[in-house]
Each structure stands twice: as C-alpha cells, then as structure tokens.
Amino acid sequence: MRNAAWIAGASALWFAATMAQPEPDEVRVEAEPSVAAHEGRPVPTAVDTAVLANLNADPRIAGREIGVKANERNAITLSGEVSSEAEKTLAGRIAADTHAVTEVRNLLVVRSE
Numbered sequence: 001m002r003n004a005a006w007i008a009g010a011s012a013l014w015f016a017a018t019m020a021q022p023e024p025d026e027v028r029v030e031a032e033p034s035v036a037a038h039e040g041r042p043v044p045t046a047v048d049t050a051v052l053a054n055l056n057a058d059p060r061i062a063g064r065e066i067g068v069k070a071n072e073r074n075a076i077t078l079s080g081e082v083s084s085e086a087e088k089t090l091a092g093r094i095a096a097d098t099h100a101v102t103e104v105r106n107l108l109v110v111r112s113e
Contacts, residue, residue, distance in 0.1 A: 054098050076104050080109070
C-alpha cells in the first residue's frame with residue numbers, strides 16, 4: 001500500500017513539474033497569480049498550469065488572451081477576451097474537464113472584431 005501512495009505522490013510531482021515548464025514560444029496565455037505565494041510573489045498553482053496547458057493544446061482556443069486563477073478549492077475563474085460565444089463556451093468546457101477542477105466561473109468577454 002505504501003508503494004501505491006509513493007507512486008501516486010511521485011506522479012503528482014512529475015505532473016506539476018512538467019506542466020510548470022511550458023515551451024516559451026508556444027505559450028501565449030498567462031496565469032494570473034493564485035493562492036500560492038513564494039517570497040511574497042504570487043505564483044500559479046498546479047491547477048492553473050494544467051488548465052493553461054489544456055487551453056493551449058486546443059488549436060481552436062490556443063493563443064487567446066485568457067487569464068486563469070484558481071482558489072484554494074481548485075475553483076477556476078477565467079477572464080479576458082475571446083472573439084465568439086463558441087470560444088467562451090469551449091474555454092469553459094476545457095477548464096471544467098481539467099483534472100482536479102471543482103468549479104468554473106467563466107468571466108470571458110466576447111469581443112467582435
């Protein structure tokens with residue numbers, strides 16, 4: 001039983017470490033500061049980072065100006081602008097389908113160009 005717990009913990013650490021280091025040229029969506037802080041500077045949580053990775057992985061939404069913020073209960077707030085109601089809905093679904101997300105508050109604004 002201890003081995004299973006160790007493997008689960010190691011897997012979670014690996015996931016957080018790999019999700020926290022996106023390719024700099026590919027990621028154009030940035031996380032807003034969340035609950036966690038280091039030396040007085042807010043930093044994104046693993047859930048923020050996972051949602052951002054999932055948003056960037058979908059070509060229909062990648063590159064949009066979407067802010068992601070998670071609270072201590074892993075409830076996500078999406079903010080920023082998208083160009084259609086379909087993009088807003090898609091971003092909300094992607095966030096909701098992300099592992100460990102408990103709730104999504106979709107505050108994205110639809111701006112037509």
